[in-house]
Amino acid sequence: MNKTTEAIIDQLSELILGKEEQIRLAVVCLLCKGHLLIEDLPGMGKTTLSHGLANVLGLSYQRVQFTSDLLPADITGSSVFNTQQQSFDFHPGPIFSQVLLADEINRASPKTQSALLEAMEERQVTVDGKTHPLPEPFFVIATQNPLHQSGTHPLPESQLDRFFLRISLGYPDENAEKSLILGNNLQRQSLSELSCVLDLTALAALQQAVVTVNLSDSIVQYIINLVNFTRYSGQFSDPLSPRASIALGLATRAYALTQGRDYALPDDVQAVFSAVAGHRLNISANELEDVVKGIFDNVAVVL
Amino acid sequence: MTTLLYGLVSTLLFNSFGLVFTCAMLLIVLFKLAIYKNLVKGPSEKMINLLAFTIILVVFVAIGFSNLVEMFVSLLLGACALKTIQAKTKKQAMSVQLLNFFVYPCFFIFSQNVLSLLFVLALLVINLAQMLWIEHEIELHSAIRQATKHLLLALPLAAIMVVLLPKVSPFWQLPGAKKTQTGLSEDIDPFEISELSRSDELVFRAILPDNAQMKPPFYWRTLVHDKFDGKRWRISAHHDVPLQAPYRAVGESYTIIARPSGKTWLYNLGQAKSVTRGVNTNHFGTLFMQNNLSSSMEYQVTPIHVTGAGMVNWQYRLNTALPEEINPLATAMAIRWDNATDNTADFIEQMKQYFIEHRFRYSLKPARISDRDSIDTFLTETREGFCGHYAASAAFMLRAAGIPARLVSGYLGGEYNEERGYYSVYQYDAHAWVEYYVPQQGWYRLDPTAWVAPDRLIGSLSELTELEDEFKDNLGLSLMTYSNLALVNWVRLQIEQLDYQWTRWVLNFDHQKQSRLLRDLFGQYHRVLPALSVFLLLIAMFVARFWYLQRKQLVKLPEAVRLHHAICKLAGKELHKLTPSQALLTLKSQYPGLSRELEEFNQYFIKSRFSQAQLTKAEATRMKALGRLIIKKAKK
Numbered sequence: 001m002n003k004t005t006e007a008i009i010d011q012l013s014e015l016i017l018g019k020e021e022q023i024r025l026a027v028v029c030l031l032c033k034g035h036l037l038i039e040d041l042p043g044m045g046k047t048t049l050s051h052g053l054a055n056v057l058g059l060s061y062q063r064v065q066f067t068s069d070l071l072p073a074d075i076t077g078s079s080v081f082n083t084q085q086q087s088f089d090f091h092p093g094p095i096f097s098q099v100l101l102a103d104e105i106n107r108a109s110p111k112t113q114s115a116l117l118e119a120m121e122e123r124q125v126t127v128d129g130k131t132h133p134l135p136e137p138f139f140v141i142a143t144q145n146p147l148h149q150s151g152t153h154p155l156p157e158s159q160l161d162r163f164f165l166r167i168s169l170g171y172p173d174e175n176a177e178k179s180l181i182l183g184n185n186l187q188r189q190s191l192s193e194l195s196c197v198l199d200l201t202a203l204a205a206l207q208q209a210v211v212t213v214n215l216s217d218s219i220v221q222y223i224i225n226l227v228n229f230t231r232y233s234g235q236f237s238d239p240l241s242p243r244a245s246i247a248l249g250l251a252t253r254a255y256a257l258t259q260g261r262d263y264a265l266p267d268d269v270q271a272v273f274s275a276v277a278g279h280r281l282n283i284s285a286n287e288l289e290d291v292v293k294g295i296f297d298n299v300a301v302v303l
Numbered sequence: 304m305t306t307l308l309y310g311l312v313s314t315l316l317f318n319s320f321g322l323v324f325t326c327a328m329l330l331i332v333l334f335k336l337a338i339y340k341n342l343v344k345g346p347s348e349k350m351i352n353l354l355a356f357t358i359i360l361v362v363f364v365a366i367g368f369s370n371l372v373e374m375f376v377s378l379l380l381g382a383c384a385l386k387t388i389q390a391k392t393k394k395q396a397m398s399v400q401l402l403n404f405f406v407y408p409c410f411f412i413f414s415q416n417v418l419s420l421l422f423v424l425a426l427l428v429i430n431l432a433q434m435l436w437i438e439h440e441i442e443l444h445s446a447i448r449q450a451t452k453h454l455l456l457a458l459p460l461a462a463i464m465v466v467l468l469p470k471v472s473p474f475w476q477l478p479g480a481k482k483t484q485t486g487l488s489e490d491i492d493p494f495e496i497s498e499l500s501r502s503d504e505l506v507f508r509a510i511l512p513d514n515a516q517m518k519p520p521f522y523w524r525t526l527v528h529d530k531f532d533g534k535r536w537r538i539s540a541h542h543d544v545p546l547q548a549p550y551r552a553v554g555e556s557y558t559i560i561a562r563p564s565g566k567t568w569l570y571n572l573g574q575a576k577s578v579t580r581g582v583n584t585n586h587f588g589t590l591f592m593q594n595n596l597s598s599s600m601e602y603q604v605t606p607i608h609v610t611g612a613g614m615v616n617w618q619y620r621l622n623t624a625l626p627e628e629i630n631p632l633a634t635a636m637a638i639r640w641d642n643a644t645d646n647t648a649d650f651i652e653q654m655k656q657y658f659i660e661h662r663f664r665y666s667l668k669p670a671r672i673s674d675r676d677s678i679d680t681f682l683t684e685t686r687e688g689f690c691g692h693y694a695a696s697a698a699f700m701l702r703a704a705g706i707p708a709r710l711v712s713g714y715l716g717g718e719y720n721e722e723r724g725y726y727s728v729y730q731y732d733a734h735a736w737v738e739y740y741v742p743q744q745g746w747y748r749l750d751p752t753a754w755v756a757p758d759r760l761i762g763s764l765s766e767l768t769e770l771e772d773e774f775k776d777n778l779g780l781s782l783m784t785y786s787n788l789a790l791v792n793w794v795r796l797q798i799e800q801l802d803y804q805w806t807r808w809v810l811n812f813d814h815q816k817q818s819r820l821l822r823d824l825f826g827q828y829h830r831v832l833p834a835l836s837v838f839l840l841l842i843a844m845f846v847a848r849f850w851y852l853q854r855k856q857l858v859k860l861p862e863a864v865r866l867h868h869a870i871c872k873l874a875g876k877e878l879h880k881l882t883p884s885q886a887l888l889t890l891k892s893q894y895p896g897l898s899r900e901l902e903e904f905n906q907y908f909i910k911s912r913f914s915q916a917q918l919t920k921a922e923a924t925r926m927k928a929l930g931r932l933i934i935k936k937a938k939k
Contacts, residue, residue: 214915263914266882300880303864303912 004206005031005258007197008056015052015194016045017176022167025275026053026141028254030203031210034164034247035120035140037105039285042145044169047101050141054099057203058196059137062097066108068151072115076125077132090127095119098135102142106152116140117159137203146284157238157282164247165272166279168288206257213253214263218302222266223248225299226273230281233298238282248276266301323365324377327358331384338388351389358385376409393437400434415563415599417805418798428454463840465812466820467833487568487712487733490535491528493691494677502730506714507561507570508803509726517557520760522736522748523570523728525713527587531702533626534677536695536710541586543567546609550576554606560806561600567591569602570714570728576607601811614707614740622707622740630699632679637703647706647741651749654700658693658754661686665756690715690759693751694735707740711748715759723800863911866930870904873937883909894937904929 005027012023026049029036038046047063054061064075077093094100095116102116119125120140124133142163145152160166172180198206223245231239240248251272256264274292283291331354337343346354358381366374383402390396407430410423431450436443511517528536556578559570571577574588579602582590588609590602614622625634640653664687672680678696681688694710701708715734717726736750753760818829825832860868871878871886874893878886887905891898907926911918918926 214913216913218912261914265884265909265913267884270882300877301882303867303879303883 004198004202006260008053009258011056011194011197012049012052016049016169017179018173019045019049019169021271022169023049024255024258025165025167025272027258028251028272028275029165030057030137030139031207031254031257032164032247032250033137033139033207034250035142035162037160037163037166037279038141038143039146039166039168039279040143040170042104044171046141046143046169047103049169050099050101050143052194053139053141055194056197057099058199059098059139060135061099061101062094063101063103064094065103066105066112068107068109070108070112072112073127075112075116076119076127079128088128090130090132092132093125095125096132096135098137098139100138100140102140104145105142106144106154108153110153110156113153113155114159116142117155117162120162137200137207160279160282161241161243163279165251165275166285167275168285210250210254210257212262213256215249215253216263219252219264219266219269220249222269222299222302223252225302226269226295229295229299230277235294236281238280240277240280244277244280248272251276270296323361324381327361328380328384331388335388345391346388351385354388355382355385358382372412376412379406379409396437397434400430400437403430415810417802420805424454460840460844464837465809466817467837469834487525489526489528489538491691491695491710491712491735492535493688493695493735494534494672494681504730505562505799505802506564506728506730506732507559508806509570509717509728510558510560510724511726512555512557513724517554517572519716520750521572521716521726522711522734522750523572523714523717524574524587524589524711525568525570526711527589527738528710528712529622531625531699531710533629533675536698539621543591544586546576546584546586546588548609550574550607550609552576552605553608556603556605559602559604560803560811561596561602562806563598563600564596567593567595569596571604572606574607574609575604577602577604579603599806599810601807601813609745614742619707622709623702623705625699625702630676630678630703632676633682633696633700634703636682637700640700641704647739650701650704650706651739654697654751655754657682658751663687663693663755665689665752665759690735690750690752693755694737697749697751698737701737701739709738711736711738720796720800720803723803725803727799727803861911863908863926866904866927867908870901870930870933870937873934883912894933897933897936900929900933900936904933 008027009020009023012026013020016023026036030053036050038049040046051061051063053059064070073093075093075095077091077096079088079090081087082089105113105116119134120138123138124131126132144155171177227240227245227248230236248269252264252268255268255272256262259268273295274288277292278285278288281291334343334346338345359378362374362377362381366377368374383399383406386395386399386402390399403426407423407426410419410426413419428447428450431453432443432446435441435446435449439446441449507523509521509523526538527542529539529541530537557572561569569577569582569590569592571590574584575590576584577590581592581594582602583593584607585591588607590604636657640650644650644653666687667689669688669692670685672685674680678699681692682696698708698710712733712735714728714732715736716732717728719726734752736748736752738746738748740746750760821829821833867883867886868879870890874886874890876889878889881889883905887901890901894901904926907918907922907929910916911923911926
C-alpha cells in the first residue's frame with residue numbers, strides 16, 4: 001500500500017514542486033472518498049494538481065470554469081429534443097466524469113454552487129425527473145479564491161461541510177520557484193507524460209484499506225478532546241460537528257496509510273487536523289496555522 | 304421494593320400498626336409484584352389517588368389519632384409504598400430510593416437494639432446498591448459489594464463522631480411510641496387472667512456490686528397496688544408523688560439499664576433513691592420518671608431506708624379497706640385465724656399452713672375464675688394459680704384480719720450472665736407479692752407464692768424446671784423455648800450479650816459518659832482536643848480521598864506510558880503533552896548520546912500504544928530495560 005501511495009505522491013511532486021504535504025492530503029481525501037477544496041490565489045498550481053491527480057490515477061477528468069453566468073444545467077447536462085426519434089435525449093454535462101475540477105467555485109451564483117454540492121452529496125443528478133448516477137469514483141476538486149477578490153459568492157458554512165478537506169497550496173519555496181522559472185520541471189515531466197500508477201480496482205482496494213487502519217483508544221480520545229476543545233473553550237463560533245470528528249478519524253487513518261502504517265499516531269491526527277477542521281471552523285487559510293497551534297498547545301496528546 | 308420490605312417486616316415484627324394496615328401493605332406488595340411480572344398494568348393517576356385515600360382511611364380507622372407516632376410512620380410507609388407502585392421512570396425510581404432514607408430511621412422509634420441496627424444497616428446496603436444499580440446499571444452483585452464497602456467505610460467515622468462530637472440533649476421526645484407489652488399493669492385482677500408470662504422481651508438489666516450483701520431472691524419492686532375494689536388491685540395517686548419522709552442510705556449503689564416501656568415507672572430492689580437526673584423516688588420508695596420512658600435509659604440506684612415508719616389514720620384505713628360482703632369464706636377464715644393468734648407472724652404462719660396442707664399448686668395456666676367471690680373459689684375449689692392468685696388472696700385475708708396490706712408487682716429474679724456479671728430480667732419474670740405493715744416497724748415483704756413453689760425464688764422463671772413445659776408453651780415461638788438445645792442457648796446468650804454491650808456503650812452513651820471518656824482520653828484539654836481532632840480527621844479524610852483518587856488514576860496508566868512520562872520528565876518540559884515523535888525530537892536534541900536508545904524505545908512505545916499488535920514478552924522486557932537505561936544515563 002505504501003508503495004502505491006508513495007508512487008502517486010512522487011509523481012505529483014515532480015509536477016508541483018515542494019508541495020508534498022498538500023499532495024499527500026489530496027491523496028488522503030481521495031482515499032476517503034471525500035471532496036477536496038483548494039483555497040488559493042490564481043496561479044498556484046491548483047489546476048495542475050487536480051489534472052495531475054486524475055492522470056496518475058487513470059481517471060476521466062473534466063474542468064469547469066465557474067463564472068457568474070454559469071447555470072446549473074451547464075454542469076449537470078440537459079435534455080435536448082431529438083427530432084428524428086421524437087424524444088428528449090439526455091446530454092450529460094461535465095459533472096459526469098470521475099474527477100471534476102470546479103475552478104473558482106465562488107465565482108458562480110449560489111444556485112449553481114448548490115447544484116454541484118447536491119450532486120456531490122448524493123452522487124447522482126436528477127434532470128427532468130430522471131435520475132442519472134454519477135461515475136464511480138466521483139471526486140470533486142473545487143478551487144476557491146480568497147474572498148476579498150471581486151465578484152465572489154462565498155460558500156455558505158453548511159455547504160463547506162460537504163468538502164472533506166480544505167488545503168491551500170501557498171507560494172512555492174525559493175528553490176522550487178527557481179526551477180519553475182528555469183522551466184526544469186517542464187523538461188522532465190509534463191501532464192500528459194504522467195504515468196498511470198494504479199487502476200480502479202487498486203484504488204478501490206486502497207479505499208477499503210483505510211478503514212482497517214487501527215485507531216487506538218487513545219487516538220480516539222485525542223480526537224474527542226480536540227473536538228471538545230473547539231466546542232467548550234468558547235473560542236470558536238462554529239465548533240466542530242460529529243461529522244467533523246468522523247472525518248477527522250477517517251482522514252487520520254488514510255494519512256497513516258499513506259505513511260505505510262496500519263495504525264494511526266497522534267502525529268497523523270495533527271497532520272490532517274487543519275485540513276479537516278479549518279473550513280469547518282470557518283477560519284481563513286491565513287490564520288489557520290496559528291489557531292491550530294493554539295489548539296494543539298491546549299489539548300494534550302493522549303497516550 | 305425495600306420500602307415495601309421494610310413496611311412488611313416492621314409491621315409484622317412490632318405489630319404496632321395492626322392487622323388491617325399490615326394487610327393493606329401486603330396487598331400493595333402483591334400488586335407491585337403483579338406489575339413487575341407484567342400481569343397487570345401500572346395504576347393510573349386516578350387509581351393512585353384512590354389508593355392513597357384508602358390508605359389514609361385505613362390508617363385513621365385502624366391506628367387512629369391516639370398513637371400519633373404510629374399514625375405518622377404508617378402514613379409515611381403508605382406514601383412510600385404507593386410511590387413505589389407509581390414509579391416507572393429511572394428518575395421516579397431514584398426518588399423512591401431517596402425517600403427510603405427517611406423511612407428507615409423510623410425503625411429506631413420502635414426498637415433500638417442491635418438486631419434492629421443490623422436490620423437497618425442491611426436495608427441501607429440494599430437501598431444504596433439499588434441506587435447504584437438504577438443509576439449506573441452495573442451488575443447487582445457488584446452494586447451490593449460497593450454499597451457494603453461504602454457503608455463499612457462510613458461506620459468508623461460515625462463511631463468517632465458519636466464519641467467526639469458534643470452531645471446535645473434531645474429537645475423533644477417521642478410521645479409513647481412503644482405500645483405496652485409489659486407484664487405489669489396498673490390494675491391487677493389475677494383471676495381474670497388464664498395465662499401469664501407470654502413475652503420473652505427484655506425489661507431491664509441490672510449490674511449489682513460484687514459483694515455478699517446482695518443475694519437472691521431479687522424482688523424488683525415496681526408498682527404498689529394499695530386500692531382494692533373487690534376485683535382489682537389498683538395503684539393510688541401516691542405513685543407519682545415524690546418521697547417527703549426522711550431516709551438514709553443503707554447499701555452500695557447499683558446500675559440499672561431499662562428498656563423503653565412507654566411508662567413512667569422504673570425498677571429497683573427494696574426502697575431506693577437515684578442520683579440520675581429525672582429519676583424520682585415516690586412515697587413507696589420505688590422509682591419513677593416525670594416522662595414516659597421512650598428510649599433506653601441507664602440509671603444509678605442507691606438502697607435507702609425510710610426512717611419515718613409511722614402510719615397516719617387515713618393510710619391505715621386505705622390499707623385495710625375491703626368492700627362489704629365479698630369472699631365470705633376467706634373473710635371467715637381470716638377472722639378465725641386472727642382470733643386464734645396474737646401477732647401478725649403467727650397469723651401468716653396459719654395462712655402458710657393452710658396453703659401447704661391443702662396442696663395448692665403453682666401453675667402458669669390456671670383455670671379462669673370469673674365469679675364474684677373469686678378468692679373463695681380459689682381457696683376452696685381450684686387451688687391452683689400463679690403469683691397473682693396467691694398474693695391477692697393473702698393480701699385480702701391480711702386486710703380481712705385488720706392487718707394493713709398491699710399488693711406489689713414487679714419482677715422476681717433474673718438471668719445471670721457470668722461472663723459480664725449482670726442480670727437480665729425479662730417480661731416473663733413479672734411477679735406479684737404482698738407487703739404488710741407492722742406498727743412501729745414498717746412494711747414487710749411476704750411472698751405467698753414461695754410457700755407453694757419455693758424454687759421460684761431462685762433465679763429466673765425460665766430456670767424453673769418443674770414448670771418448663773407450661774412456661775415454654777406460654778412463650779410460643781422464641782429462642783427461649785429451645786434453650787435446652789445447647790447451640791440455640793449459646794446463640795441466644797451471645798445475642799443477649801451483644802445487645803447488652805450495645806445498650807451499655809452506644810444507646811446509653813450520654814453526656815456524662817462522654818465527658819468522662821473524653822477526660823480520660825484528653826486530660827485537661829478535653830474541651831478543645833475532641834473538636835480539633837474531628838476537624839483534623841475530616842481534613843485527613845479529604846486528603847486521603849483525594850490522594851486515593853489521584854493514585855487510582857496513576858495506577859491505571861500502563862507501564863509503557865509511565866516510562867514514557869518518566870523519560871519526558873527528563874527534558875524538564877511538558878513533553879508528554881506532545882506527540883511521541885515530537886517528544887522524541889526534543890529528547891534527541893537534549894541527549895544526543897542517547898539517540899539510538901530513545902529511538903528504539905519510541906518504536907516499542909508506539910507499537911504498544913497505537914498498533915493492533917501486542918508487544919511480545921521479550922519486546923516488553925526490552926522496552927522496560929531501555930526505559931530504565933535511558934533514565935539512568937540521562938541523570939548522569
